[in-house]
Amino acid sequence: MISFDNLFQLSASSLGVDKGDKEEVTLVSHAHTDHTPTRYKNNHLLCSNVTRKVIELRRKLKQTKRFSHSNIKSRDAGHILGSRMFFINNKLLYTGDFNPQGEYSGKARPVKCSTLIMECTYGRPRYVFPPKTEVLKELKEYVEENNKVVITGMDSSFGKVQELCSALDRFKIPFSINERILRMNKGLGLHFKHNDQDSKIRITDDYEPFDYSGYKKIRLTGWNLDGWWGSGGDKNFVFSSHSDYPSLVQFVKKCNPDTIYTHHGYAREFADDLRKMGFNAAPLSLLGTRRKKHQSSLFDFIHQKVF
Ligand SMILES: [Zn+2]
Numbered sequence: 001m002i003s004f005d006n007l008f009q010l011s012a013s014s015l016g017v018d019k020g021d022k023e024e025v026t027l028v029s030h031a032h033t034d035h036t037p038t039r040y041k042n043n044h045l046l047c048s049n050v051t052r053k054v055i056e057l058r059r060k061l062k063q064t065k066r067f068s069h070s071n072i073k074s075r076d077a078g079h080i081l082g083s084r085m086f087f088i089n090n091k092l093l094y095t096g097d098f099n100p101q102g103e104y105s106g107k108a109r110p111v112k113c114s115t116l117i118m119e120c121t122y123g124r125p126r127y128v129f130p131p132k133t134e135v136l137k138e139l140k141e142y143v144e145e146n147n148k149v150v151i152t153g154m155d156s157s158f159g160k161v162q163e164l165c166s167a168l169d170r171f172k173i174p175f176s177i178n179e180r181i182l183r184m185n186k187g188l189g190l191h192f193k194h195n196d197q198d199s200k201i202r203i204t205d206d207y208e209p210f211d212y213s214g215y216k217k218i219r220l221t222g223w224n225l226d227g228w229w230g231s232g233g234d235k236n237f238v239f240s241s242h243s244d245y246p247s248l249v250q251f252v253k254k255c256n257p258d259t260i261y262t263h264h265g266y267a268r269e270f271a272d273d274l275r276k277m278g279f280n281a282a283p284l285s286l287l288g289t290r291r292k293k294h295q296s297s298l299f300d301f302i303h304q305k306v307f
C-alpha cells in the first residue's frame with residue numbers, strides 16, 4: 001500500500017513519475033524520451049493514449065500495462081501531443097513539461113492545489129517567448145521566400161515536429177519529413193494533407209544524415225534566446241513547447257499552492273525567485289536530503305514507499 005501524508009492511498013508496492021523504471025505504477029506525463037521509463041517489464045502506466053502508443057511504437061512493444069485510479073486525474077499539459085499533468089486527490093498537481101500558452105495540443109490550465117510539483121526548464125526571467133502565431137507567420141514567410149529549406153533543431157520523431165507538420169499543413173505548404181517521423185505519424189494515424197515527400201521543404205532532426213548543400217537551415221527552439229545554441233542555422237526562431245518564464249510565474253500565481261517543488265532546468269533559481277515572491281518553494285531534489293526517518297515525505301511519494 002502506498003500512502004502520502006494521508007492524502008492518497010493505492011494498492012501498489014511503488015509509484016513513480018515519468019522516469020520511474022522499477023515502480024509498479026508510473027505516471028508518464030508525455031512521450032519525450034527524458035520523461036519515459038527505460039524499462040517496461042513490470043510497471044503499469046498511467047498516461048494518455050497517444051503517449052502509450054508512442055512508447056509502444058518506439059520500443060516495439062505489443063501492449064504496455066495500464067493503470068488508472070479515481071483519485072488521479074489527467075489534465076492537458078499543452079506541451080506536445082498527448083502531454084498531461086496529474087492532479088492527485090484534488091490537492092497535489094504534478095506537471096512534467098507543460099505550457100499554458102500551448103496552441104497545438106491544448107493548454108495547461110492552472111488549478112487551485114495545495115502542493116504543486118512543476119517543471120521549470122526556462123525558469124529564468126530572460127526567457128520570454130514571442131507568441132507562437134507570430135513566429136509561425138514569420139516562418140511561413142521565410143519558407144515561401146526560400147524554395148529549399150531544412151527545418152531542424154527539434155526533438156527527434158515525436159513532439160514539436162508534429163506541431164510543425166500541422167502548421168505547414170494549415171499554411172498549405174507542401175513538406176517532406178524523414179523516415180522516422182514518417183513512421184511515427186503513420187503509427188499514430190496522423191495524416192497531413194500537404195505531406196509530400198518530393199517537397200524541398202524538409203522537416204528533420206539532427207540524427208538524419210542529410211545533405212544540406214543548397215538548403216537554408218532553420219532551427220526552432222526556445223534556447224535560441226541564448227544565441228550560442230542557434231549557431232549553424234541560417235535562421236533561428238524562438239519556438240518552444242515549454243512555458244516561458246512569465247507563463248511559469250503566472251501559472252504558480254493562479255494555482256496558488258501552499259508548497260511548490262520545482263524540477264527540470266533552473267529548479268534552484270526558479271524556487272529562489274518564487275520565495276522572493278512570497279511562495280513556499282524548494283527544488284524537488286532537496287527533499288531527498290531533508291528526509292527524516294519514518295516521516296512521510298514527498299520524496300517518498302515520488303520515488304518509492306512500501307508499507
Ligand atoms: Zn518534453
Ligand SMILES: [Zn+2]
Pocket residue numbers: 032034035097264
Ligand atoms: Zn523535458
